[in-house]
Amino acid sequence: MRILVVEDNAALADGISSALTRMEMAVDVVGDGTEADNILRTQEFNLVVMDLNLPGYDGLEILKRYRQNGGKAQVLILTARDTLNDRVKGLDLGADDYLTKPFDLVELEARVRALLRRQSGLKSPEIAIGELIFDSVARRVSLMGEPLDLPRREFCLLELLISRAGQVVSKEQIADSLANFDQDISPNAVELYISRLRKRLAVANISIKTVRGLGYLLEK
Amino acid sequence: MRILVVEDNAALADGISSALTRMEMAVDVVGDGTEADNILRTQEFNLVVMDLNLPGYDGLEILKRYRQNGGKAQVLILTARDTLNDRVKGLDLGADDYLTKPFDLVELEARVRALLRRQSGLKSPEIAIGELIFDSVARRVSLMGEPLDLPRREFCLLELLISRAGQVVSKEQIADSLANFDQDISPNAVELYISRLRKRLAVANISIKTVRGLGYLLEK
DNA sequence: CTTCAGGTGACAGGTTCCCGACAGCTTTGA
DNA sequence: TCAAAGCTGTCGGGAACCTGTCACCTGAAG
Numbered sequence: 486m487r488i489l490v491v492e493d494n495a496a497l498a499d500g501i502s503s504a505l506t507r508m509e510m511a512v513d514v515v516g517d518g519t520e521a522d523n524i525l526r527t528q529e530f531n532l533v534v535m536d537l538n539l540p541g542y543d544g545l546e547i548l549k550r551y552r553q554n555g556g557k558a559q560v561l562i563l564t565a566r567d568t569l570n571d572r573v574k575g576l577d578l579g580a581d582d583y584l585t586k587p588f589d590l591v592e593l594e595a596r597v598r599a600l601l602r603r604q605s606g607l608k609s610p611e612i613a614i615g616e617l618i619f620d621s622v623a624r625r626v627s628l629m630g631e632p633l634d635l636p637r638r639e640f641c642l643l644e645l646l647i648s649r650a651g652q653v654v655s656k657e658q659i660a661d662s663l664a665n666f667d668q669d670i671s672p673n674a675v676e677l678y679i680s681r682l683r684k685r686l687a688v689a690n691i692s693i694k695t696v697r698g699l700g701y702l703l704e705k
Numbered sequence: 706m707r708i709l710v711v712e713d714n715a716a717l718a719d720g721i722s723s724a725l726t727r728m729e730m731a732v733d734v735v736g737d738g739t740e741a742d743n744i745l746r747t748q749e750f751n752l753v754v755m756d757l758n759l760p761g762y763d764g765l766e767i768l769k770r771y772r773q774n775g776g777k778a779q780v781l782i783l784t785a786r787d788t789l790n791d792r793v794k795g796l797d798l799g800a801d802d803y804l805t806k807p808f809d810l811v812e813l814e815a816r817v818r819a820l821l822r823r824q825s826g827l828k829s830p831e832i833a834i835g836e837l838i839f840d841s842v843a844r845r846v847s848l849m850g851e852p853l854d855l856p857r858r859e860f861c862l863l864e865l866l867i868s869r870a871g872q873v874v875s876k877e878q879i880a881d882s883l884a885n886f887d888q889d890i891s892p893n894a895v896e897l898y899i900s901r902l903r904k905r906l907a908v909a910n911i912s913i914k915t916v917r918g919l920g921y922l923l924e925k
Numbered sequence: 926c927t928t929c930a931g932g933t934g935a936c937a938g939g940t941t942c943c944c945g946a947c948a949g950c951t952t953t954g955a
Numbered sequence: 956t957c958a959a960a961g962c963t964g965t966c967g968g969g970a971a972c973c974t975g976t977c978a979c980c981t982g983a984a985g
Binding site for chain 1: 931940941943944
Protein backbone atom coordinates (compact mmCIF):
# COMPACT_ATOMS: atom_id res chain seq x y z
CA MET A 486 0.00 0.00 0.00
CA ARG A 487 1.42 3.35 -1.03
CA ILE A 488 0.78 6.38 1.11
CA LEU A 489 1.68 10.00 0.51
CA VAL A 490 2.09 12.24 3.52
CA VAL A 491 1.84 15.99 2.89
CA GLU A 492 3.05 17.76 6.02
CA ASP A 493 5.42 20.68 6.47
CA ASN A 494 6.19 20.13 10.13
CA ALA A 495 9.19 17.82 9.92
CA ALA A 496 8.80 16.31 13.37
CA LEU A 497 5.16 15.48 12.85
CA ALA A 498 5.82 14.16 9.35
CA ASP A 499 8.46 11.92 10.79
CA GLY A 500 6.17 10.53 13.46
CA ILE A 501 3.40 9.82 10.98
CA SER A 502 5.80 8.30 8.55
CA SER A 503 7.31 5.87 11.01
CA ALA A 504 3.92 4.89 12.40
CA LEU A 505 2.77 4.03 8.90
CA THR A 506 5.96 2.27 7.99
CA ARG A 507 5.48 0.04 11.00
CA MET A 508 2.18 -0.92 9.39
CA GLU A 509 4.04 -2.27 6.34
CA MET A 510 3.10 0.68 4.21
CA ALA A 511 5.29 2.27 1.58
CA VAL A 512 5.38 5.89 2.71
CA ASP A 513 6.47 8.97 0.77
CA VAL A 514 6.68 12.36 2.45
CA VAL A 515 6.56 15.81 0.87
CA GLY A 516 6.77 19.09 2.73
CA ASP A 517 5.00 21.66 0.60
CA GLY A 518 2.05 22.15 -1.66
CA THR A 519 3.82 22.51 -4.97
CA GLU A 520 5.66 19.29 -4.48
CA ALA A 521 2.45 17.55 -3.43
CA ASP A 522 0.73 18.81 -6.53
CA ASN A 523 3.48 17.47 -8.73
CA ILE A 524 3.77 14.05 -7.26
CA LEU A 525 0.01 13.59 -7.19
CA ARG A 526 -0.07 14.33 -10.88
CA THR A 527 2.54 11.77 -11.75
CA GLN A 528 2.20 8.89 -9.34
CA GLU A 529 -0.50 6.75 -7.86
CA PHE A 530 -1.20 6.26 -4.18
CA ASN A 531 -3.72 4.32 -2.17
CA LEU A 532 -4.02 7.03 0.42
CA VAL A 533 -3.01 10.63 0.93
CA VAL A 534 -2.60 12.13 4.40
CA MET A 535 -2.68 15.89 3.98
CA ASP A 536 -2.22 18.77 6.35
CA LEU A 537 -4.50 21.64 5.37
CA ASN A 538 -2.27 24.32 6.86
CA LEU A 539 0.55 24.35 4.39
CA PRO A 540 2.72 27.46 4.24
CA GLY A 541 1.54 29.67 1.42
CA TYR A 542 -0.69 27.04 -0.10
CA ASP A 543 -4.23 25.89 0.45
CA GLY A 544 -4.56 22.18 1.03
CA LEU A 545 -8.17 22.21 -0.05
CA GLU A 546 -7.09 23.69 -3.33
CA ILE A 547 -4.71 20.81 -3.93
CA LEU A 548 -7.38 18.31 -3.01
CA LYS A 549 -9.89 19.89 -5.33
CA ARG A 550 -7.49 19.85 -8.24
CA TYR A 551 -6.52 16.28 -7.46
CA ARG A 552 -10.12 15.11 -7.66
CA GLN A 553 -10.75 17.14 -10.80
CA ASN A 554 -7.87 15.31 -12.44
CA GLY A 555 -9.51 12.04 -11.58
CA GLY A 556 -7.43 11.17 -8.50
CA LYS A 557 -9.01 8.22 -6.77
CA ALA A 558 -6.95 7.68 -3.64
CA GLN A 559 -8.51 7.96 -0.22
CA VAL A 560 -7.71 11.31 1.35
CA LEU A 561 -7.33 11.89 5.07
CA ILE A 562 -7.11 15.52 6.08
CA LEU A 563 -5.28 16.88 9.10
CA THR A 564 -6.48 20.21 10.34
CA ALA A 565 -6.10 22.52 13.29
CA ARG A 566 -9.09 24.65 12.45
CA ASP A 567 -11.81 22.59 13.96
CA THR A 568 -14.62 24.73 12.71
CA LEU A 569 -17.59 22.83 11.45
CA ASN A 570 -17.56 24.64 8.15
CA ASP A 571 -14.15 23.44 7.22
CA ARG A 572 -15.04 19.90 8.12
CA VAL A 573 -18.09 19.75 5.97
CA LYS A 574 -16.25 21.51 3.21
CA GLY A 575 -13.47 18.98 3.37
CA LEU A 576 -15.74 16.01 3.02
CA ASP A 577 -17.78 17.56 0.27
CA LEU A 578 -14.68 18.42 -1.70
CA GLY A 579 -13.80 14.77 -1.84
CA ALA A 580 -11.84 14.11 1.31
CA ASP A 581 -12.75 10.83 2.92
CA ASP A 582 -12.00 11.63 6.53
CA TYR A 583 -10.28 14.15 8.72
CA LEU A 584 -8.46 14.36 12.03
CA THR A 585 -8.09 17.49 14.10
CA LYS A 586 -4.71 18.25 15.57
CA PRO A 587 -3.50 17.31 18.03
CA PHE A 588 -4.35 13.68 17.50
CA ASP A 589 -3.17 10.35 18.77
CA LEU A 590 -1.05 8.23 16.43
CA VAL A 591 -3.05 5.18 17.45
CA GLU A 592 -6.14 6.83 16.12
CA LEU A 593 -4.40 7.85 12.93
CA GLU A 594 -3.45 4.25 12.39
CA ALA A 595 -6.99 3.04 12.92
CA ARG A 596 -8.36 5.58 10.48
CA VAL A 597 -5.76 4.76 7.90
CA ARG A 598 -6.65 1.10 8.17
CA ALA A 599 -10.34 1.85 7.88
CA LEU A 600 -9.82 4.00 4.81
CA LEU A 601 -7.62 1.48 3.09
CA ARG A 602 -10.05 -1.28 3.86
CA ARG A 603 -12.84 0.75 2.45
CA GLN A 604 -10.92 1.35 -0.71
CA SER A 605 -10.10 -2.25 -1.40
CA GLY A 606 -13.53 -3.43 -0.44
CA LEU A 607 -12.19 -5.65 2.29
CA LYS A 608 -14.92 -5.38 4.80
CA SER A 609 -13.98 -8.05 7.25
CA PRO A 610 -10.59 -7.70 8.83
CA GLU A 611 -9.79 -11.37 8.39
CA ILE A 612 -9.71 -12.96 4.99
CA ALA A 613 -9.28 -16.66 4.49
CA ILE A 614 -8.13 -18.29 1.29
CA GLY A 615 -7.87 -21.99 1.80
CA GLU A 616 -5.49 -22.58 4.67
CA LEU A 617 -4.22 -19.02 4.47
CA ILE A 618 -5.58 -16.43 6.86
CA PHE A 619 -4.74 -12.83 6.23
CA ASP A 620 -5.52 -10.29 8.92
CA SER A 621 -5.45 -6.84 7.42
CA VAL A 622 -5.85 -5.15 10.77
CA ALA A 623 -3.24 -6.94 12.84
CA ARG A 624 -1.23 -7.17 9.63
CA ARG A 625 -0.43 -10.77 10.28
CA VAL A 626 -0.60 -13.89 8.20
CA SER A 627 -1.02 -17.49 9.17
CA LEU A 628 -0.77 -20.63 7.13
CA MET A 629 -2.09 -24.04 8.18
CA GLY A 630 -2.63 -22.58 11.62
CA GLU A 631 1.00 -21.56 11.93
CA PRO A 632 1.85 -17.87 12.04
CA LEU A 633 3.82 -16.85 8.99
CA ASP A 634 6.41 -14.10 9.08
CA LEU A 635 6.75 -12.36 5.80
CA PRO A 636 9.36 -9.81 4.78
CA ARG A 637 7.83 -6.43 4.08
CA ARG A 638 7.89 -6.72 0.32
CA GLU A 639 6.35 -10.14 0.27
CA PHE A 640 3.72 -9.05 2.74
CA CYS A 641 2.74 -6.10 0.56
CA LEU A 642 2.66 -8.29 -2.49
CA LEU A 643 0.39 -10.79 -0.80
CA GLU A 644 -1.87 -8.03 0.39
CA LEU A 645 -2.19 -6.65 -3.10
CA LEU A 646 -2.92 -10.04 -4.58
CA ILE A 647 -5.50 -10.82 -1.94
CA SER A 648 -7.25 -7.50 -2.27
CA ARG A 649 -7.62 -8.25 -5.96
CA ALA A 650 -8.19 -11.96 -5.62
CA GLY A 651 -9.59 -13.35 -8.82
CA GLN A 652 -8.30 -10.45 -10.87
CA VAL A 653 -5.14 -10.21 -12.86
CA VAL A 654 -2.64 -7.78 -11.39
CA SER A 655 -0.01 -6.56 -13.79
CA LYS A 656 3.67 -6.63 -12.99
CA GLU A 657 3.75 -2.89 -13.36
CA GLN A 658 0.96 -2.38 -10.86
CA ILE A 659 2.81 -4.59 -8.44
CA ALA A 660 6.01 -2.65 -8.93
CA ASP A 661 4.21 0.65 -8.44
CA SER A 662 2.47 -0.49 -5.34
CA LEU A 663 5.66 -1.75 -3.72
CA ALA A 664 7.85 1.18 -4.68
CA ASN A 665 8.83 4.19 -2.67
CA PHE A 666 9.58 7.10 -4.90
CA ASP A 667 13.24 7.08 -4.18
CA GLN A 668 13.54 3.61 -5.56
CA ASP A 669 12.11 1.81 -8.54
CA ILE A 670 11.42 -1.87 -8.72
CA SER A 671 12.36 -3.81 -11.80
CA PRO A 672 10.02 -6.32 -13.39
CA ASN A 673 12.59 -8.91 -12.64
CA ALA A 674 12.43 -8.15 -8.95
CA VAL A 675 8.67 -8.61 -9.04
CA GLU A 676 9.14 -12.03 -10.55
CA LEU A 677 11.47 -12.84 -7.75
CA TYR A 678 9.00 -11.87 -5.02
CA ILE A 679 6.37 -13.94 -6.72
CA SER A 680 8.72 -16.83 -6.79
CA ARG A 681 9.56 -16.49 -3.11
CA LEU A 682 5.96 -16.08 -2.08
CA ARG A 683 4.98 -19.11 -4.11
CA LYS A 684 7.53 -21.19 -2.36
CA ARG A 685 6.10 -20.21 1.00
CA LEU A 686 2.49 -20.76 0.04
CA ALA A 687 3.18 -24.07 -1.64
CA VAL A 688 2.81 -26.06 1.60
CA ALA A 689 -0.82 -24.91 1.83
CA ASN A 690 -1.51 -25.71 -1.78
CA ILE A 691 -2.15 -22.10 -2.66
CA SER A 692 -0.87 -21.08 -6.02
CA ILE A 693 -0.31 -17.78 -7.73
CA LYS A 694 -1.18 -18.10 -11.34
CA THR A 695 0.81 -16.51 -14.10
CA VAL A 696 -1.11 -14.89 -16.91
CA ARG A 697 1.50 -14.47 -19.57
CA GLY A 698 1.97 -10.94 -20.79
CA LEU A 699 -0.61 -9.62 -18.34
CA GLY A 700 0.42 -10.38 -14.82
CA TYR A 701 -0.40 -12.58 -11.88
CA LEU A 702 -3.50 -13.67 -10.11
CA LEU A 703 -4.46 -15.32 -6.87
CA GLU A 704 -7.50 -17.50 -7.23
CA LYS A 705 -10.21 -17.53 -4.66
CA MET B 706 -30.92 4.43 -0.84
CA ARG B 707 -31.93 2.45 2.25
CA ILE B 708 -30.58 3.45 5.62
CA LEU B 709 -30.95 1.68 8.94
CA VAL B 710 -30.67 3.75 12.12
CA VAL B 711 -29.91 1.87 15.33
CA GLU B 712 -30.48 4.27 18.22
CA ASP B 713 -32.28 3.84 21.53
CA ASN B 714 -32.74 7.50 22.35
CA ALA B 715 -36.06 8.23 20.70
CA ALA B 716 -35.54 11.97 20.35
CA LEU B 717 -32.16 11.57 18.71
CA ALA B 718 -33.41 8.75 16.49
CA ASP B 719 -36.17 11.03 15.37
CA GLY B 720 -33.82 13.87 14.53
CA ILE B 721 -31.51 11.66 12.53
CA SER B 722 -34.38 10.03 10.77
CA SER B 723 -35.92 13.25 9.62
CA ALA B 724 -32.59 14.70 8.54
CA LEU B 725 -31.97 11.65 6.37
CA THR B 726 -35.49 11.60 5.05
CA ARG B 727 -34.96 15.17 3.91
CA MET B 728 -32.08 13.79 1.84
CA GLU B 729 -34.47 11.50 -0.04
CA MET B 730 -33.36 8.40 1.83
CA ALA B 731 -35.55 5.50 2.89
CA VAL B 732 -34.97 5.29 6.63
CA ASP B 733 -35.75 2.46 9.06
CA VAL B 734 -35.26 2.94 12.78
CA VAL B 735 -34.76 0.27 15.43
CA GLY B 736 -34.24 0.89 19.11
CA ASP B 737 -32.36 -2.08 20.46
CA GLY B 738 -29.64 -4.55 19.62
CA THR B 739 -31.69 -7.69 19.17
CA GLU B 740 -33.93 -6.01 16.70
CA ALA B 741 -30.93 -4.60 14.86
CA ASP B 742 -29.36 -8.02 14.65
CA ASN B 743 -32.52 -9.48 13.20
CA ILE B 744 -33.20 -6.90 10.59
CA LEU B 745 -29.57 -6.87 9.46
CA ARG B 746 -29.76 -10.59 8.92
CA THR B 747 -32.83 -10.42 6.75
CA GLN B 748 -32.71 -7.17 4.84
CA GLU B 749 -30.23 -5.20 2.81
CA PHE B 750 -29.22 -1.61 3.41
CA ASN B 751 -26.87 0.80 1.77
CA LEU B 752 -25.85 2.33 5.04
CA VAL B 753 -26.20 1.65 8.74
CA VAL B 754 -26.00 4.39 11.36
CA MET B 755 -25.39 2.71 14.70
CA ASP B 756 -25.12 3.98 18.25
CA LEU B 757 -22.58 1.93 20.17
CA ASN B 758 -24.15 2.58 23.56
CA LEU B 759 -27.20 0.41 23.34
CA PRO B 760 -28.89 -0.70 26.53
CA GLY B 761 -27.82 -4.21 27.41
CA TYR B 762 -26.16 -4.85 24.08
CA ASP B 763 -22.77 -4.15 22.60
CA GLY B 764 -22.96 -2.36 19.30
CA LEU B 765 -19.50 -3.57 18.42
CA GLU B 766 -20.71 -7.13 18.78
CA ILE B 767 -23.50 -6.52 16.31
CA LEU B 768 -21.11 -4.90 13.89
CA LYS B 769 -18.67 -7.76 14.11
CA ARG B 770 -21.34 -10.36 13.48
CA TYR B 771 -22.73 -8.35 10.62
CA ARG B 772 -19.38 -8.26 8.87
CA GLN B 773 -18.71 -11.90 9.52
CA ASN B 774 -21.96 -12.76 7.82
CA GLY B 775 -20.78 -10.86 4.79
CA GLY B 776 -22.72 -7.62 5.37
CA LYS B 777 -21.43 -5.05 2.90
CA ALA B 778 -23.25 -1.83 3.76
CA GLN B 779 -21.34 1.22 4.87
CA VAL B 780 -21.45 1.59 8.63
CA LEU B 781 -21.33 4.90 10.49
CA ILE B 782 -20.83 4.62 14.23
CA LEU B 783 -22.11 7.07 16.85
CA THR B 784 -20.19 7.16 20.09
CA ALA B 785 -19.70 9.30 23.19
CA ARG B 786 -16.83 11.74 22.93
CA ASP B 787 -14.40 10.20 25.37
CA THR B 788 -14.19 6.63 24.21
CA LEU B 789 -11.23 6.65 21.87
CA ASN B 790 -10.93 2.94 22.38
CA ASP B 791 -14.39 2.25 21.07
CA ARG B 792 -13.75 4.34 18.03
CA VAL B 793 -10.54 2.56 17.21
CA LYS B 794 -12.11 -0.84 17.79
CA GLY B 795 -15.10 0.12 15.73
CA LEU B 796 -13.01 1.12 12.77
CA ASP B 797 -10.99 -2.06 13.05
CA LEU B 798 -14.10 -4.18 13.14
CA GLY B 799 -15.20 -2.83 9.84
CA ALA B 800 -16.99 0.42 10.52
CA ASP B 801 -16.43 2.97 7.80
CA ASP B 802 -16.69 6.15 9.82
CA TYR B 803 -17.80 7.47 13.19
CA LEU B 804 -19.22 10.58 14.77
CA THR B 805 -18.83 11.61 18.39
CA LYS B 806 -21.88 12.81 20.28
CA PRO B 807 -23.02 15.45 20.43
CA PHE B 808 -22.81 16.17 16.75
CA ASP B 809 -24.41 18.53 14.33
CA LEU B 810 -26.97 17.12 11.92
CA VAL B 811 -25.31 19.06 9.12
CA GLU B 812 -22.17 17.10 9.72
CA LEU B 813 -24.05 13.83 9.82
CA GLU B 814 -25.47 14.64 6.43
CA ALA B 815 -22.07 15.41 4.98
CA ARG B 816 -20.67 12.13 6.24
CA VAL B 817 -23.58 10.13 4.98
CA ARG B 818 -23.18 11.71 1.57
CA ALA B 819 -19.45 10.91 1.56
CA LEU B 820 -20.06 7.29 2.52
CA LEU B 821 -22.77 6.73 -0.04
CA ARG B 822 -20.66 8.35 -2.70
CA ARG B 823 -17.95 5.83 -1.92
CA GLN B 824 -20.22 2.90 -2.17
CA SER B 825 -21.44 3.52 -5.66
CA GLY B 826 -18.12 2.88 -7.33
CA LEU B 827 -17.77 -0.85 -6.85
CA LYS B 828 -18.73 -3.20 -9.63
CA SER B 829 -16.87 -4.78 -12.46
CA PRO B 830 -18.56 -4.77 -15.82
CA GLU B 831 -19.06 -8.31 -17.03
CA ILE B 832 -20.33 -9.16 -20.45
CA ALA B 833 -21.93 -12.51 -21.09
CA ILE B 834 -22.45 -14.13 -24.46
CA GLY B 835 -23.99 -17.51 -24.09
CA GLU B 836 -21.73 -19.55 -21.88
CA LEU B 837 -18.93 -17.04 -22.28
CA ILE B 838 -18.30 -14.46 -19.59
CA PHE B 839 -15.90 -11.67 -20.31
CA ASP B 840 -14.60 -9.34 -17.60
CA SER B 841 -12.48 -6.61 -19.08
CA VAL B 842 -11.46 -5.12 -15.75
CA ALA B 843 -10.29 -8.32 -14.12
CA ARG B 844 -9.01 -9.31 -17.55
CA ARG B 845 -10.54 -12.70 -17.14
CA VAL B 846 -12.61 -14.90 -19.36
CA SER B 847 -14.60 -17.93 -18.41
CA LEU B 848 -16.33 -20.50 -20.51
CA MET B 849 -18.94 -22.94 -19.27
CA GLY B 850 -18.01 -21.87 -15.76
CA GLU B 851 -14.37 -22.78 -16.27
CA PRO B 852 -11.77 -20.02 -16.32
CA LEU B 853 -10.21 -19.70 -19.73
CA ASP B 854 -6.63 -18.62 -20.24
CA LEU B 855 -6.07 -16.74 -23.42
CA PRO B 856 -2.78 -15.57 -24.89
CA ARG B 857 -2.58 -11.83 -25.17
CA ARG B 858 -3.38 -11.57 -28.85
CA GLU B 859 -6.36 -13.83 -28.61
CA PHE B 860 -7.61 -11.97 -25.58
CA CYS B 861 -7.42 -8.66 -27.42
CA LEU B 862 -9.11 -10.14 -30.44
CA LEU B 863 -11.95 -11.47 -28.34
CA GLU B 864 -12.28 -8.14 -26.59
CA LEU B 865 -12.57 -6.37 -29.92
CA LEU B 866 -15.14 -8.81 -31.28
CA ILE B 867 -17.20 -8.62 -28.13
CA SER B 868 -17.16 -4.85 -28.05
CA ARG B 869 -18.56 -4.93 -31.57
CA ALA B 870 -20.74 -7.98 -31.15
CA GLY B 871 -23.23 -8.24 -33.96
CA GLN B 872 -21.17 -6.00 -36.24
CA VAL B 873 -18.74 -7.01 -38.93
CA VAL B 874 -15.15 -6.19 -38.04
CA SER B 875 -12.75 -6.05 -40.96
CA LYS B 876 -9.48 -7.90 -41.01
CA GLU B 877 -7.68 -4.61 -41.30
CA GLN B 878 -9.35 -3.19 -38.21
CA ILE B 879 -8.37 -6.28 -36.31
CA ALA B 880 -4.79 -6.03 -37.49
CA ASP B 881 -4.63 -2.37 -36.51
CA SER B 882 -6.09 -2.96 -33.13
CA LEU B 883 -3.76 -5.82 -32.29
CA ALA B 884 -0.60 -4.29 -33.69
CA ASN B 885 2.15 -3.03 -31.49
CA PHE B 886 3.51 0.23 -32.78
CA ASP B 887 6.71 -1.47 -33.88
CA GLN B 888 5.17 -4.37 -35.71
CA ASP B 889 2.52 -4.86 -38.35
CA ILE B 890 0.27 -7.84 -38.49
CA SER B 891 -0.39 -9.66 -41.72
CA PRO B 892 -3.90 -10.60 -42.79
CA ASN B 893 -2.86 -14.19 -42.59
CA ALA B 894 -1.90 -13.79 -38.95
CA VAL B 895 -5.36 -12.46 -38.23
CA GLU B 896 -6.87 -15.50 -39.85
CA LEU B 897 -4.72 -17.61 -37.63
CA TYR B 898 -5.91 -15.92 -34.42
CA ILE B 899 -9.46 -16.31 -35.52
CA SER B 900 -8.84 -19.93 -36.14
CA ARG B 901 -7.30 -20.46 -32.73
CA LEU B 902 -10.00 -18.57 -30.96
CA ARG B 903 -12.69 -20.51 -32.76
CA LYS B 904 -11.18 -23.74 -31.63
CA ARG B 905 -11.32 -22.63 -28.03
CA LEU B 906 -14.85 -21.28 -28.17
CA ALA B 907 -16.21 -24.31 -29.99
CA VAL B 908 -16.93 -26.23 -26.78
CA ALA B 909 -19.40 -23.54 -25.75
CA ASN B 910 -21.06 -23.46 -29.12
CA ILE B 911 -20.00 -19.90 -29.77
CA SER B 912 -19.01 -19.23 -33.33
CA ILE B 913 -17.29 -16.44 -35.14
CA LYS B 914 -18.87 -15.95 -38.49
CA THR B 915 -16.89 -15.18 -41.61
CA VAL B 916 -18.23 -12.52 -43.94
CA ARG B 917 -16.28 -13.14 -47.06
CA GLY B 918 -14.41 -10.12 -48.30
CA LEU B 919 -15.52 -8.00 -45.37
CA GLY B 920 -14.37 -9.48 -42.10
CA TYR B 921 -15.64 -11.35 -39.09
CA LEU B 922 -18.52 -11.10 -36.73
CA LEU B 923 -19.42 -12.47 -33.34
CA GLU B 924 -23.10 -13.18 -32.99
CA LYS B 925 -24.96 -12.44 -29.83
C1' DC C 926 -14.57 -26.37 -62.97
C1' DT C 927 -11.71 -22.71 -61.74
C1' DT C 928 -10.26 -19.32 -58.87
C1' DC C 929 -9.23 -17.34 -54.72
C1' DA C 930 -10.31 -15.95 -49.99
C1' DG C 931 -10.07 -18.10 -45.96
C1' DG C 932 -8.54 -22.12 -42.60
C1' DT C 933 -5.09 -24.60 -40.24
C1' DG C 934 -0.96 -27.83 -38.98
C1' DA C 935 3.84 -27.39 -38.25
C1' DC C 936 7.74 -25.07 -37.09
C1' DA C 937 11.24 -21.57 -36.09
C1' DG C 938 12.25 -17.70 -33.75
C1' DG C 939 11.24 -14.52 -30.02
C1' DT C 940 9.37 -13.33 -25.54
C1' DT C 941 8.34 -13.90 -21.04
C1' DC C 942 9.03 -16.23 -16.93
C1' DC C 943 11.26 -18.90 -13.35
C1' DC C 944 14.56 -19.35 -10.01
C1' DG C 945 19.45 -20.50 -8.18
C1' DA C 946 23.46 -17.85 -7.01
C1' DC C 947 25.32 -13.97 -5.16
C1' DA C 948 26.39 -9.27 -3.35
C1' DG C 949 25.07 -5.11 -0.94
C1' DC C 950 22.28 -3.37 2.65
C1' DT C 951 19.59 -3.29 7.02
C1' DT C 952 18.24 -5.04 11.26
C1' DT C 953 19.06 -7.64 15.38
C1' DG C 954 21.28 -9.22 19.24
C1' DA C 955 25.01 -9.67 22.27
C1' DT D 956 30.17 -1.67 18.32
C1' DC D 957 30.60 -5.62 15.71
C1' DA D 958 29.07 -9.86 13.90
C1' DA D 959 25.38 -12.66 12.39
C1' DA D 960 21.12 -13.12 10.27
C1' DG D 961 17.87 -11.69 7.23
C1' DC D 962 16.15 -8.79 3.43
C1' DT D 963 16.53 -6.90 -1.24
C1' DG D 964 17.47 -6.80 -5.78
C1' DT D 965 20.77 -7.99 -10.12
C1' DC D 966 22.35 -11.45 -13.24
C1' DG D 967 21.84 -14.99 -16.25
C1' DG D 968 20.81 -19.75 -17.97
C1' DG D 969 17.25 -22.52 -19.16
C1' DA D 970 12.28 -23.72 -19.65
C1' DA D 971 7.78 -22.68 -21.15
C1' DC D 972 5.01 -20.42 -23.97
C1' DC D 973 3.50 -17.15 -27.69
C1' DT D 974 3.74 -15.39 -32.35
C1' DG D 975 3.69 -15.27 -37.08
C1' DT D 976 5.37 -17.37 -41.66
C1' DC D 977 5.01 -21.01 -44.82
C1' DA D 978 2.78 -24.30 -47.15
C1' DC D 979 -0.92 -26.73 -48.16
C1' DC D 980 -5.96 -27.64 -47.67
C1' DT D 981 -11.01 -26.40 -47.91
C1' DG D 982 -14.94 -24.51 -49.53
C1' DA D 983 -17.57 -20.62 -51.68
C1' DA D 984 -18.76 -17.98 -55.80
C1' DG D 985 -19.15 -17.36 -60.49
